Amino acid sequence: MIGKPTIERLKDWARSVKRDVIALWLAARDPRVPWYAKAIAAVVAAYALSPIDLIPDFVPVLGYLDDLLIVPLGILLAVKLIPEPVMMDLRAKSLEQRKPTSKGGLVAIVLIWLAAIALAIWLVWPIGANGGG
Secondary structure (H helix, E strand, C coil), X not given: CCCHHHHHHHHHHHHHHHHHHHHHHHHCCCCXXXXXXXXXXXXXXXXXXXXXXXXXXXXXXXXXXXXXXXXXXXXXXXXXXXCHHHHHHXXXXXXXXXXXXXXXXXXXXXXXXXXXXXXXXXXXXXXXCCCCC
């Protein structure tokens, strides 16, 4: 059985992930953040704040892969690229910020899914008995 300290550590980790996602959303708009860090922060925050996932949670194992691996690794990369004093300031500001939503992330994920569906249809659609036209 999992002890209380482990559960508390997991809750603290989840809170820090939420805080850092909002801090990255702020970082993408902060002039003190280098452009390359802004780009990564924007992508990570847009994906994490998007109301839908690239891999839906109902897909066994892979559905939670983005929540447990992709988002935290993206956060880790973006945080490493942002100067530490700036990140500390953004983390403090994120605690006062209401959780934003990402319409851009939603649009990007929908477009990726549509492109994947179109590609799948194109690959499996029968071309014809004579191999073309």
